[in-house]
Amino acid sequence: YYGASNIQHYVNYQEPGGERDLFLDYQLKYRDTPYPEEAQDMYREAMIRYDAPTSEPATPAVKTQSYWGYFNLENHKAIVSNKLRIRFRQEWKAGFLTETGKGESDIFNKEIIDILDDAKFYVGYEKEFQLWGHNFIKIYGGNYRATFGEGLVMENTDFYTPRKTGYGFDKKITGIIGDLSSTSEYALRGGAVDWQRKHLNAVFFFSSDQKDAVVYDSNDNGILDDDDYILSYINLTTRFSNDELETAEEFFNNYPGNFNQVKIAPRRDALTENIIGGHLAFSPFIGSHIGFTGYEAIYDRDFVIPGADSLRYLLINDPEDAEEKWKITDKEITSLYSTRSEQYGDRNYRRVYGFDWRTVIGNTSLQGEYAEMELDGSLWKLGDDPKALVLSAYTQFENLYLLTLYRNYDLNFDNPYQRSFAESPRFDDTVLERLTYGLNNTLLTDLYLNSAQPSAEKGIYFETRYRFHEKFILNSAYLDIWERRSDARRGIRFEAKLEFRPLHQLRFRPRYKHQVKRFDDGLERNKSQTDEAEMGVVCYLSNFDRFQFGYVYTRVSQPPYLSILSDPAVPGAPDMAQAGSVTHGDMIYFDYTHNFNENLKIIGSFSVWQAHGASLWDFEDVELDFNQSDRGFKYWFNLHSRISPNLFLSLKFKYKQYLTRELEFRLFNEIPTAGEYYYDRVEKRETSLRLQLDWKY
16 A cells, blocks of 8 residues: 555556657756865865974965865866767667766867767667577667676776665666766776576676776886886876876975975876676576676786885875874775785786575565685685675565675775675775875875775674554664674664654654664773764645754764873873763754646755764755754755756755864964964855756657
C-alpha cells in the first residue's frame, strides 16, 4: 500500500504520440558557488614561511603569499557546463560535454584543441538480436562508465560516498554506459563492449587517458620535471595549468626571506594511463550470478613511494614538525602503490582482479565481492596479495527490511578505482588532512579533500526500516562498528530517524546520531564523541505544497590541546591534560515548497545557527552545505519552471552571512596587545547563483 498509494503521483496515462526516430537532450548549467571552506583554508595558507625573529608576527599577512591571493581566487570564475545527448531510435546514442571548472579559463579563452582535449564524448550502439537465443549487445567509444560488483575492482567516479550499500538511494548502474558526468580524474576514454545473454555476460574495455598526479623532486635538483617520480593520483579542486603552477612555485621559492622550497606539487596530465580490463559473469538461474573482474593499468612514469623517514620530510615543511607531527595513521600514505620497489621489484603496471556473486533465497539477497591487487603473489592463489572483501545480506518483508554488511580492506590495497562501502575516505586523519599549514605545498590537501577511495578499514554495518504502525515509522536506522587499519582505532556510529503521523498532512520527524571514535579505550587522547539531535515538523498542504520547521543541536566532546592548559615547552610545566574540550552548536531552519501552478514552483529555506567550533550539515535541494562558522544565517530559493512542454528551467539563489572564528596573528602562547593583530568579529557575506536549463526534443 505504501508504494501503490504514492506511485499515482508519478504515473499517468495518455494517448501515444507519433513515432519519432531522433531524440535530443541539451542541458546548460551555470554555478558560481564559492569554494567550500576546507578548500578556502587550503588556498589561504601561506606558502611564504619566514624564519622570523621573535619580535615579528609569525604569520605573514601579505595576500599574494598564498595560492588564494596569488591567483586572486576571491574573484573565482563560475562553473559552466554544456551537455548534449542524442538518441536515434533505441539503437544509436551519442553525447558531448564541455565543462569549465571553478577558477579555470572559460571556453572562449581556450584553443579548440584544448576544448576537445578536456571535453567528454561518447558514441554508443545498443541492439537486441536473436543468435542461438536472445542477445543484447552494447558498444561504446569515447568516455564511458564501468561498474561491477560491489565496487572493489572497478567503479570509475571522482566522488566518495560514505556508507554506500548499493541499496536505497545508493543503487548502482552496473555494466557499461556512456559517461557525461562531471568525473574527470578517473574518467575512462577508449572503447567497451558489453554482451549479454540469458546465462552469460561478457565485458571488455580499454582506455587511454592522461591523469593529474603529484610529482616530487626525486633527482634532488630543485626542479620538477618529466623525469621525476609520481606519488599519487590527485583530483584537483581547481585545475590550474602547469605553466600557472610552475610560475607560482617560482614566485614562492624566490620570495625574499622565504626558506621554503616547493619540491612536491600537482601537475595536470602528468601521467598516461593505459587500461585493459574485462568482466565475465555466469548466471545459472534468475537472481543468481558469479562474475570475475580484472584490469591492468600500464603507466609511462614510475610510482615510487619513499620510506616513512624520507616521505615525512618530503611532505612536511618544517623538519621539527616532520618528527613531531608524523603519526601512525600516516601509514595510509606510505602504503601507496609503487611500481619501483626493492621488495617487489620494478614494473610499469598495476593489476587488480576479483570475483563477485549474488543469489536470492526467498526474500533474502546475498551478495559480495573479493579482490586482490598484485604485488608479488600468485594469480591463482588467494590471500597472498593485498586484498579487500565485502559481504552483505538484504532481507525484505512487507513493512520491514534488514541489511547487514561486512567489509575488510587491507592497508596496501591501493586501487584508485575502488568505490566500495566505507565510513571514511582515504587519508582521513593523516598529515594531508590535519596539517595543511605545515605541508611543503598546501595544494597536497586536495589528496584528502577530493579522495574518492575508501580508507583501509574493517567493520560490520546494520541498517533497517520498519513500519511498525500505521502512524509510526522507523524511517531508517543504522549501526556501524569499524576499525581503522592504520592504527587499529575503533569507532561506532549510530543514527535513527522516526516519523509520527497523527494526521496524513502532519508528520513529526525526530532524529538522533551518536558517534564515538576510539570507543574501546577511555584513556586514549584521540577519543572523541559526537551527539546530534534534531526535531522536524512537516506539514503537507493542498496542491502538493509543504513546509518544514526544525531544530538541530550538535555536541562534540574531545581531549584538549595541552597548550590551552599550560605551556608544555617550559621545563617542569604540567604536561598531562586533566580536562576535556567541548564544541557545540545549534540551528533553526524553515523549508517550504509552493506550487504556483503545474508548470511553476518554488523551493526554499531560511536558517540561522550558532556554532562554537561544531559543524552543522544542511541539505539544500540537490546540494549540501556546511555551517561551521561562529554564527550566521542564510536563505535560498530555487525556482522550477516548465517554460514549455520541452523546456525546463531551474534557478537557485543563495545568500549567506556569518561571522568567522576570531582571528589572531601572534607568536605561540604570547597574548597580543588589545587591537594589535587581533580581530574578534569578522563578517563574511556570500551570494551564489545556480542556473540549469534543459531542452528536450
